Amino acid sequence: MTDCIFCKIANGEFNTEFIYEDDNVVVFKDINPVAPVHLLAVPKKHIESLNGLNDKELITDLFFAVKQACKKLNIKEFRTVINTGKSVGQEVFHLHIHIISGRPLNWPPG
Numbered sequence: 001m002t003d004c005i006f007c008k009i010a011n012g013e014f015n016t017e018f019i020y021e022d023d024n025v026v027v028f029k030d031i032n033p034v035a036p037v038h039l040l041a042v043p044k045k046h047i048e049s050l051n052g053l054n055d056k057e058l059i060t061d062l063f064f065a066v067k068q069a070c071k072k073l074n075i076k077e078f079r080t081v082i083n084t085g086k087s088v089g090q091e092v093f094h095l096h097i098h099i100i101s102g103r104p105l106n107w108p109p110g
C-alpha cells in the first residue's frame with residue numbers, strides 16, 4: 001500500500017535497521033519507545049489488523065520473528081501486544097506486534 005508507513009519501512013525505503021528479517025516479516029525499533037526495549041514485528045504484506053490475518057503460515061512467521069528478535073537481543077522477559085482497532089489504541093493500520101521489555105510493566109494495562 002503506497003501510503004502506509006510500515007509498508008515503506010518494510011520495503012526498505014528508509015534504510016531502517018532490521019533486528020530480524022525474513023521473506024515475510026521484519027522487526028525494527030519503535031520510533032517512540034515506551035520502555036528501554038520496544039520493537040515492532042511487522043508483516044511485509046499490508047494487512048490492516050489482526051482481523052485481516054487469516055494466513056496460518058504468516059501467523060507462524062510473525063511469532064517466529066518475535067522469538068528470533070528476542071533471542072538475538074538476549075531478551076528473556078518481555079510483553080507482546082497487538083492493538084486491534086482504534087478504541088484499544090491502534091494508530092498504525094498495518095498489523096504489528098509490539099515487543100516491550102527492559103522495565104517492570106503493570107497488569108492489567110490501562
Ligand code: AMP
Nearest residue numbers: 005029030031032083089090091092093
Ligand atoms: P499502535 O498504536 O499499536 O498502532 O502502534 C503504533 C506504533 O508505531 C507506535 O508505538 C509508534 O510509536 C510506532 N511508529 C509510528 N511510526 C513509526 C515509524 N516511522 N517508525 C517506527 N515506529 C513507528
Ligand code: ZN
Nearest residue numbers: 004007046094
Ligand atoms: Zn502497510
